[in-house]
Amino acid sequence: MKDILTAPWMVEMIRTPTNMYDHGWDERNGGNISLLLDEADVAEYLDPAQVLRTIPTGFEAPALEGKYFLVTGTGKYFKNVQYAPEVNLGLVRLTERGTQAELLWGYEDGGKFTSEFPAHMMSHVARLRVDPANRVVMHCHPANLLAMTYVHDLDERAFTRTLWQMCTECIVVFPDGVNVLPWMLCGTNEIGEATAEKMETARLVVWAQHGIYGAGKDLDETFGLIETAEKAAEIYMKIAHLPRVNTITDAQMHLLEQRFGVRGRDGYLD
Ligand code: 2HA
Ligand code: ZN
Numbered sequence: 001m002k003d004i005l006t007a008p009w010m011v012e013m014i015r016t017p018t019n020m021y022d023h024g025w026d027e028r029n030g031g032n033i034s035l036l037l038d039e040a041d042v043a044e045y046l047d048p049a050q051v052l053r054t055i056p057t058g059f060e061a062p063a064l065e066g067k068y069f070l071v072t073g074t075g076k077y078f079k080n081v082q083y084a085p086e087v088n089l090g091l092v093r094l095t096e097r098g099t100q101a102e103l104l105w106g107y108e109d110g111g112k113f114t115s116e117f118p119a120h121m122m123s124h125v126a127r128l129r130v131d132p133a134n135r136v137v138m139h140c141h142p143a144n145l146l147a148m149t150y151v152h153d154l155d156e157r158a159f160t161r162t163l164w165q166m167c168t169e170c171i172v173v174f175p176d177g178v179n180v181l182p183w184m185l186c187g188t189n190e191i192g193e194a195t196a197e198k199m200e201t202a203r204l205v206v207w208a209q210h211g212i213y214g215a216g217k218d219l220d221e222t223f224g225l226i227e228t229a230e231k232a233a234e235i236y237m238k239i240a241h242l243p244r245v246n247t248i249t250d251a252q253m254h255l256l257e258q259r260f261g262v263r264g265r266d267g268y269l270d
Contacts, residue, residue: 004045016219017078025140026078032114036135037068051102061098063125071113118192126199127215136222141211144233149208154180166232173228175262176202183209
């Protein structure tokens with residue numbers, strides 16, 4: 001059996017929260033990540049029959065029955081993942097229609113998966129339906145996106161258009177735009193269901209006055225998605241109080257669509 005800490009997916013799952021912390025997106029225990037793994041990846045590093053503990057999930061997700069996830073722990077700090085991955089991360093397999101999580105590795109201090117596990121797992125179900133290559137759900141608290149939810153209209157079309165206008169690359173990186181949930185109590189199945197519904201039409205879901213969710217095919221790509229939206233929000237927060245003299249026009253957005261072979265969300269461009 002190979003050393004699990006050398007698995008490429010583990011190395012990425014240590015580097016990514018470290019990098020997110022360094023970006024200031026994950027103060028204290030803020031943020032959480034889940035990475036879907038294949039049994040074949042996992043079986044090189046541990047015996048899948050060796051269950052350490054079984055943890056109830058508190059929800060049903062039959063579509064995820066038998067699936068493996070590497071997940072950040074509840075109450076754990078992203079900045080500490082690199083120093084003690086076996087405490088701050090856990091590898092679980094969902095069973096019994098997704099109502100139980102079998103712990104195969106990690107959470108060594110007796111801990112468990114993030115409080116946002118429902119939002120993560122329900123979002124995986126939603127994204128896998130529209131994109132079978134989806135592997136990652138990532139949540140964090142980037143300051144400018146959060147700030148924007150205090151001063152900008154939360155209408156999804158308006159919010160998306162503003163972000164697209166802030167950097168030329170935005171419409172290319174997130175042509176589906178950004179969906180937005182109003183403030184809701186976090187850590188609940190309700191916000192999980194609402195997030196998953198929003199994930200059906202976009203890979204980015206803003207939680208107003210809280211943070212953002214991103215989904216993607218790997219950790220690097222999902223990080224880059226949030227990074228791009230956060231950069232756009234940063235520019236917005238730098239200019240929102242100033243007269244807007246120039247912008248990226250809808251005609252220019254259409255040129256970007258053609259040049260990069262993407263299509264902005266239906267009805268979002270004039
Ligand atoms: O895990 O970010 O939304 C801490 C959070 C909760
Ligand atoms: Zn949060």
